[in-house]
Amino acid sequence: MLKKTLTIYLPLSVVIVIFLLIFFGDKGLLDLKTMETKKRQLVEKNEALVQSNLSLHQTVVRLKDDLAFxxxxxxxxxxxxxxxxxxxxxxxxxxxxxxxxxGEEDDEAMDSGAEDGEAMDKEAEDE
Known part of the structure; x- marks a missing residue:
């Protein structure tokens, strides 16, 4: 009886342990999924940086050659x-x-001030 249970449950438990290690162990399928997500994010970030680098390169070229720019x-x-x-x-x-x-009020005040100043200049010349 013990041999029968060992022959059934021992291989079954080994298979279950191997299955758990494949999915949840170090470098298992869950780690693979997280690494793929991280890789996708890094690729997107890299593409954005390449575009930014191209834009900066074009700006540098224009700053060297284009006087209007x-x-x-x-x-x-x-x-x-x-x-x-x-x-x-x-x-x-x-x-x-x-x-x-x-500004019209200021202009009128300045005009009248200029006239007063001109009158004062004329009086000074007469004396």
Missing amino acids: IENVARKDLGLIKENEVIVKLEKDPRPGETVST
């Missing part, structure tokens, strides 16, 4: 301007409740 980068990134150029910065939206001065 160099000017564009200097203006955009470095804020440089050409000689005799003036930069005018405009506010996008005034704050709620604020009025926007059109």
Whole structure:
């Protein structure tokens, strides 16, 4: 009786242990699946880096050869301007409740101030 149970259960238990080692053991099927997932992620990351590298290479080539591109980068990134150029910065939206001065009042005040200054100059010349 003992021999019969040993001949049945011993090979069965060996098969079960081998099966468990194949699936759950070190370098088993579960590890294979995780490694395949990791490999796929690394390949995708590598492809993104290759695209980024190509873009950077094209930028370097343009910076070496293309004067219009160099000017564009200097203006955009470095804020440089050409000689005799003036930069005018405009506010996008005034704050709620604020009025926007059109500058006409300031111009009128400056014009009247200039007239007063001219009159003072004439009086000084007369004396």
